Amino acid sequence: MEYKYLDNIKSPKDLKELSCSQLKIYAAELRDYIVETVMRQGGHLASNLGAIELTLALHYVFDAPQDKLLFDVGHQTYAHKIITGRKKDFDLLRTNDGVCGFPNAKESEYDAFTMGHSSTSLSVGLGIARARDIKSDNYRVVSVIGDGAFTGGMAFEALNDIGASGAKMIIVLNDNEMSISKNVGAISNYFTKLRLSKRYSKFKSRVKRGIASLPFFGDKIMRCAEITKNSLKAVMQNKIMFEQMGIKYFGPFDGHDLHSLIEIFSSVKDKNEPILIHVATHKGYGYPDAEKNPDKFHGVAPKGEKSCFPYSEIVGKQLSDFADSDNRIVAITAAMADGTGLSEFALRHKERYFDVGIAEQHAVTMAAGLAKQGLKPYFAVYSSFLQRGYDQIVHDVCLNSLPVTFLIDRAGVVGPDGVTHQGVLDISYLCMIPNITVCTPKDGNELGEMLKWSLDFNAPLAIRYPKGYIKDYGNAASIALGKWEVIKKGTNKILLCAGNRALDAACEITDENVEIVNVRFIKPLDTEYLDSINKAENTVITFEDNVIKGGFGESVLSYFNSVGKRADVTILGHKDEYIENLDSAEVLNKIGFSKKNIENLLYKNS
Ligand SMILES: Cc1ncc(C[n+]2csc(CCOP(=O)(O)OP(=O)(O)O)c2C)c(N)n1
Structure with a gap:
């Protein structure tokens, strides 16, 4: 496809020369190019497609890299990378010769922080804002966080602090109702209520009409946004959570309406207090397959990737089979049902399956509670994300010597997901904890034996394995504790x-x-x-x-x-x-x- 702007936009400065209608063409080009690249190289597709207008609007209004744009998790930063001078390297996305798939401060000054784990952007943002104020510097801080990432406890620890601090920073809640799969939990339900409010729809159009009559960047938009907020307030019986915490709430806005987004951001960018802008987006926007199946298109494998037998399938199948006759078994995921193989368990044993959101710490301690009462919890989790639950393993599971089993997936090096996702610390961080047993299978058959053996093992246990195995060593001998x-x-x-x-x-x-x-x-x-x-x-x-x-x-x-x-x-x-x-x-x-x-x-x- 002939691109009009894609190769000519080399920095956000170039972007600022475009009119709104030119920006829309550029958005379509970005979408097209991201789809083509991800289909070839693999990577996060749906989240990136959903964040294109949002990213364009942010770069249009704010002045990165002086202004700090922080994207939570960072898996949705492909447009950001392309806009900020990395178009050429994007061709080789997620390889050593191209850009990496997450923000990396070593890669570009526009990546304000290296990240890849969820729910950190508000804490980093507040830290940066406080440093700015202590040093009497003058720039803006924007943390973009998804509704999925909002289920992580760190986000709430940060909100608690941000609200009380009164710090000048902007939180953009990118709400697409999805984590990797459908988002879960009470907070997600609350966002849905905000989105679905009838008055919202009415006011959405009023905001649009308002905007149409405004000069670009007019501050009347603030009044419109206030109206929206006030109406919502009425709808929510004056209970907008963020406002009660000292954070000014505006929204929800259509996250694919570039013009409105630019107006909104322009209006609030210099407000001297914490602001939250709630935008509603669609994961996979503009690519029908991804819109229909955003979970399947969250992560796409590279074309022609050499496949291995995945361990996660064995976990899902075997645990579900065991649970048919053993009603002590419960399975837990922290928003990773597909990746860890628990989707099958979710279907077959709905009442004993818990997706707790991106909340690894909570998952570990909740498992401890289940085990304390005689159940047999299995927490399937990626090695690098289990790092989040370390004290919980030490203090809640192992000190109480409870039979929680950690199924540690993606252990070892992980390839294109990169530095933030490497699972190379778990043997070390687990083996130093008293009371825990740590084992690792040589193939899928042996993982099956280990799972079988784990059923009667009455203490903390970790089974660690990479994504898959290539060599099948045949039937596995039965397992005996500590025997090689x-x-x-x-x-x-x-x-x-x-x-x-x-x-x-x-x-x-x-x-x-x-x-x-x-x-x-x-x-x-x-x-x-x-x-x-x-x-x-x-x-x-x-x-x-x-x-x-x-x-x-x-x-x-x-x-x-x-x-x-x-x-x-x-x-x-x-x-x-x-x-x-x-x-x-x-x-x-x-x-x-x-x-x-x-x-x-x-x-x-x-
Ligand atoms: C601590 C941690 N646990 C799990 C993940 C895996 N993960 C990556 S993106 C994602 C979902 C994020 O959802 P949301 O913030 O709503 O962003 P969206 O993809 O919907 O735009 C998850 C669970 C992670 N990156 N970090």
Whole structure:
């Protein structure tokens, strides 16, 4: 398609030269180009399509990068990236040669903060606003947050503070009634009430009529917005939550009406108090398939992606099967039913399925409550998002020694989702907690065995696995607490492998002296086996897709040291640094998960 503006807009300054009708053409071009790129490269589609007009209006009215635009989660920043001089690199979206999929301060000064986890934008925004005021600087702060991200507790901690602070900042609530799937919870219901109010529709058109008679950027819009708000106030019996908290509320507005959005933002941009603008958008807007199925188009896989067997399907199927005959089983997700495989459980056991919103901390402690009363909760969650619930694991689950099972998906490196989503800390952060058991399967069959075994395990348990596995090792032997499995018998060279990525790399080695061990349990260690190999003539290599610090290899080394270390031990895992590389295979190769490197280590002295 011939684009009129796409290649010529190199910064928000260029954007400001356009008229509203030209902006609309540019919006259509952006939409077209984002669809084409995401279909090829993979990425977040529906959220980005829904935020195009909003992003254009923000860049039109505000002066980034001086003004700080913060996009919560940051998965909806594709238009922002293109507008801010990254069109060329957008062609290679989510690869090492292109832009990353989330805001990254290293990538551009327009990305005011590196982010990828939900519900942080209000806290960051208030921090920046306070710093501005302390330093007597003069710029504006805008936090754009979705209704899904609003279900996260951090958002409320921040609102509590923002309302009382009176700080000059703008919150834009991008309300599309969707998280990844349909949004859940009382707050979501409240937003729906605001959106659906009959008076809203009436006033929507009044606002539009009002705008039509205004000069561009006229401040009469404020009066219209006030009218809307006052009417809504009446509708909601004077109970607009934000206002009661000290945050001025305006809206809801049509989030795809560029003209109105520009007017609204222009009117409030210099208000010296916290403001919330509520805009209603459609996820997937302008692309019919995505509009119809916004959840399916939340994340799109790259064209021709090499597939693996997903672990999540086993979780969904097997837990649901067990729950047919075991009514203690309950399943919990923090807004990730599809990704973690719990959609099947949701269908089959609706009354024992809980989507708590993007609220990992709450999910963990709520699971503790369920377990305390004799139920058997399974919380399926991505490794990096479980970081949110750390104190809850320590204080609520493990201190109380409750049988909550964490099904930790996307453990290890995650590829194109990038630095914010890497799941390389969980072995370390879990293994230091008393009372918890941590295991990892070598393939789907073994995950099935672990799930079966977990049913009668009466203490905190974590099962960690990456998105999927490639090699199927056949029927899995039954599980015994703390016992490892020797996959291939050898003599004096021992490869201790935590998880399928480690084992697949080790199994490339066919030397008859090499013993290959499937470390099913990372905690507790199989000390009986370790005692048997702790000999001066033995070379031991440990493998984990986790940071070395505090990880599996260090536990092995620490055990050997405690009993008098004799074997030679090398630890393979990630270094003490954030992993920015978007190519998982490359990262694993770099840390030594390759035939060549393993051979180098094994035969270094020969
Ligand atoms: C702490 C955390 N948990 C889960 C996620 C996964 N996640 C990414 S986007 C998203 C939904 C966000 O919904 P919303 O804020 O309404 O934005 P929308 O995509 O609807 O525009 C979720 C659950 C995350 N990024 N961070």
